[in-house]
Amino acid sequence: MYSLKYLLPILLFFISCGPQSRYTDPQDADASIIEQTKTSEVDKLxxxxxxxxxxxxxxxxxxxGKVIYQEGFGYANMEWNIPNQSDTKFRIGSITKQFTAILVLKLVAENKLDLHTPISNYLSEYPKENAEQISIHHLLTHSSGIPNNFESTKRKAFRPDNYSSRELVDEFSSLPLEFEPGSKFSYCNAGYNLLGHIVEEITGMRYEEALQKVIFDPLEMKNTGFDKHRAQIKNRASGYFESFKTYYNSNYIDMSxxxxxxxxxxxxxxLFRWDQALYSDKILPKNYLDSIFMKHIEDPGYGGYYGYGWSIKDKPLGNSDEVVETIVHDGVIDGFCAIITRIPSRNSAxxxxSNIRRAPLNAMTKGIMGILYNKPYDVPRRSVAFAFLDAVNEKGLEKAIIEYKRIKGDPDYYLSEEEMNIASYKLLQADQPxxxxxxxxxxxEAFPEAFNLYDSLGEVLMSLGKKQESILNYKKSxxxxxxxxxxxxxxxxxxxGMEE
Structure with missing residues (x-):
């Protein structure tokens, strides 16, 4: 664990040793020194x-309100070794919902929509039985009862470029509601797609055009947009998924x-420009912005509440017992994951x-929050199995064994039976049986009851022609x-084979 409260007194000691220095209490330390320390800790983490x-x-x-750290890590394109940077464009998945909510509230502020009247007032083609029960508020709060998954969507992986929001909505509009609207929270992508369709119907613009006119242009968000597969988008990251440190291109997904x-x-x-705009009335009057961040409905699965396109939750500061209220949303889509966490009480974000489908973004956010609030936090631990694998490739087997024995009990590392098995297969596939x-x-030796390790050892021994030892290990398995x-x-x- 690393904490500012341990580093700050050391920094102040060295400052006090200068010819014009004097002792400064940690509480009164120069803000720039504190900021530099936080930046350094975030970078190290x-x-x-x-x-x-x-x-x-x-x-x-x-x-x-001030950026203290921004950086890119790894590759935007792994095949070409093109690095990620702070201006790399990533798909943000469900973070899109907060932008959809703003478009809707903008229409509410202009008296073109009402939050609590049935959507039948705006969509004459929507099946009446459902439309008369569902309101805009229900859609915004994931409480409409519309099914989130429906078979027709799963079957249609590819659609023409002129595929319309009306056609998308038609795929679920006639399905029976799963519960009475407003009675509970149930996360629903279909509901937000319906909101996008309503925006198009009211404004006469396509959804992406409304985003551009209402949000992106006024806020000068020049590197944000509606993703389209065929479009050439400068600095767009490629998406990947990872399986035990091996990376694969993500599956194609039609963003329509x-x-x-x-x-x-x-x-x-x-997204930081976006965050800062939400403290102003550049897009919406304050009373409408406030309604977006209200705790409209409890989200039991998340342990917080849902507003309009945002979750509201008390989050821990590092691994301390203290919490702070956050406004947060994540996004996950093939090849990408993302999270934005706002801390309004101190204007921090x-x-x-990430352009990998899964990444420990919540754990990373938790650690950074610990740093910002001068609380202890956890650092990630490294896999013993994959450290051994790296050592074999870089230093040879003998040194890898020495490295293994040195780190297997180290608290900065962890030992996983499953990863030991995966790493062995990587070696076998690399013709290193x-x-x-x-x-x-x-x-x-570490997991004497692990049947899968005995099974894998039997396979490896068989490849080496050691049949008797292979049989013995399969029996143990x-x-x-x-x-x-x-x-x-x-x-x-x-x-x-032995009998023959």
């Missing part, structure tokens, strides 16, 4: 995540199907964008797990 392969993206941290629920891209810099055997034996069908099958095959 995030670089640790990046070095361990846990973060590939960009982030921005603002404290009391994601629409007003999650089709935007942006940068950490533009933490923005994390002897190294795989060594790693699996180390794994069995089955002894630990009598339902290990692969072990049973391989053992029968090996024993049959």
């Amino acid at each position: 995030i670089r640790t995540y990046a070095d361990y392969g846990e973060f590939n993206g960009a982030l921005l941290v603002a404290n009391e 199907t994601v629409y007003a629920a999650g089709a935007m891209y942006s940068t950490v810099e533009d 933490i923005i994390l964008l 002897e190294h795989a055997e060594t790693l699996l034996r180390l794994g069995i 089955i002894q630990s797990n009598p339902e290990n069908e692969n072990g049973i099958r391989m053992l029968e095959k090996l024993e049959a």
Whole structure:
């Protein structure tokens, strides 16, 4: 753990040693020294995540309205080694919803929509039975009862360029509601897509045009937009998914199907402009902005409340027992994940964008909040298995074994049976079966009851021509797990071969 309260007295000691210095109480320390220390701590924390392969993206941290850190890590395009930067454009998934909410509230402020009247007032084509029960408020708060998943959407992976919001809405509009509107919270992408369609119907503009006119142009968000697969978008990151430190290109997704629920891209810099605009009336009068951040409905699954396009939740400061109220939303879409956390009580923001489908963004945010509030926080631990794998490739087997023995009990590392198994397969696939055997034996030493390690060792030994040892390890695997069908099958095959 690292904390400003441990570093600050040391810094002040050295400052006091200068010819014109005097002792300064930590509470009265120069703000620039405190800020530099926070910046240094954030950098060290995030670089640790990046070095361990846990973060590939960009982030921005603002404290009391001022950016104290922004940086890119890893690659925007792994095939070409193009680095992520603070102006790299990432898909932001469901963070799009807060922009949709602003468009809707803008129409409410202009008396073109009412939050609490049925949507049948605005959509004559929407099935009346449902439309007369659902209000704009229900859609904004995920309490409409509209099903979130519907089979027709899943089947239509590719759509023509002129695919309309009306066609998208038609896919779910006639489905029975899952519960009475307003009775509970149930996260619903379909509801926000319906809001996008309503915006189009009222304004006469396409959803992306409304975003540009109402939000992006006034706020000079020049690196934010509605993502389209065919468009050439400068500095757009490629999306990936990761499986045990191996990276793959993400699956294709037609952003027209994601629409007003999650089709935007942006940068950490533009999202900070957005964050700061929400403290002003540049887009909406204050009373309408306030309604966006109200606790309209409880979200039991998240442990907080939902406003309009935002969640409101008390979050811990580092790993302390203290909490602070945050306005937050994340976004996840194939190849990308993102989170923006606002702390209105001190005009601070933490923005994390990743072009890998899964990343520990919540843990990273928690650590950064600890730094901002001078509280203790956790740093990530490195995998022993993958450290061994790196050492084998960089230093050879003997030094890798020494490294393994040195770090396996180190609190900065963790040992995982599953990762030991995965790492052994990586070695086997790299035509290094002897190294795989060594790693699996180390794994069995640490996890003597792990049937899967015995099973994998049996496979490795078989590839090395050590059939008797292979049979022995498959037997141990089955002894630990009598339902290990692969072990049973391989053992029968090996024993049959021995008889011949």
